[in-house]
């Protein structure tokens with residue numbers, strides 16, 4: 067397809083990156099499960115671990131089109147994407163700056179593994195650009211951000227970070243999982259490497275584990291070179307599932323955006339709720355910045371119930387909204403970060419990040435908001451008895 071760059075978002079979702087069914091003219095991509103391909107008379111040596119089976123190769127085009135980059139790669143998990151991208155740009159003696167609030171798995175990867183590779187790291191004290199600048203050293207090679215962050219939905223200024231990094235020849239990486247390319251395209255703000263846990267919104271149905279990286283051809287080649295050695299590629303059946311899921315990415319995420327804003331507004335005036343964290347609320351500390359760099363505010367929010375209502379008891383009383391470790395499915399889910407995503411951090415480390423024990427993270431699905439509100443109302447009523 068030649069006009070990819072001109073296509074609107076739903077056309078990209080529905081069409082870009084299909085594998086043509088030349089033999090039977092079926093409407094959807096056939097799945098190539100082969101792990102063995104001819105090597106004579108072909109210009110690409112295909113092998114699943116080289117990230118280049120027909121389904122892998124074509125899906126990368128869809129992801130690159132969504133993120134408006136020249137190239138992309140897909141992985142067996144979000145953490146395979148994160149770890150492979152980081153190790154591609156860091157070696158012994160290098161230094162990386164990471165923002166203070168990060169996805170728990172990424173944080174664990176850095177603090178548990180980097181020392182043995184001889185890679186130095188610093189976490190910023192806050193998300194202000196001054197605090198990024200303060201951490202820069204002579205050997206800083208990468209700045210890594212995540213915006214909106216998990217679970218408090220704080221916003222990092224992408225343009226300021228990329229400007230700071232470019233001036234010093236530092237590569238920038240972003241975890242764009244929460245925003246999705248529907249709500250935020252970091253390449254427009256100068257960020258070099260865009261990472262996704264495709265397990266979340268890209269997959270969107272809580273049934274596949276996958277990761278993705280989008281970047282320039284040069285950067286993707288560098289990630290590919292180490293990626294084939296680390297071996298984190300995705301099975302072709304899952305590739306096919308992900309292609310199918312992405313066809314409705316825009317439709318799903320738009321509904322989730324709408325629902326999350328409605329739910330945030332409802333919770334913000336609920337007398338049983340102490341505080342709501344959603345970048346689309348005018349009262350959110352980063353509202354202005356979010357408005358500047360996001361097209362919409364996403365399907366994730368967090369809230370604290372007022373004192374006296376136990377967060378776990380509240381979640382146990384929910385009937386429609388499922389308690390869940392993960393997020394971003396078409397069904398609404400909630401979790402307590404203290405018990406799950408941030409359970410490996412000490413309570414001091416959590417407090418430093420502003421994560422209170424009563425905090426609940428809410429992944430808003432595509433349901434009717436009146437039904438979600440009714441579910442929350444009945445659960446609060448039971449807690450208040």
Ligand SMILES: *Cc1c(COP(=O)(O)O)cnc(C)c1O
Nearest residue numbers: 143144145169241243263265276
């Ligand atoms: C889930 C998640 C990851 C890790 O992805 P996996 O697919 O679980 O490996 C990374 N970043 C964010 C923001 C996530 O939510």
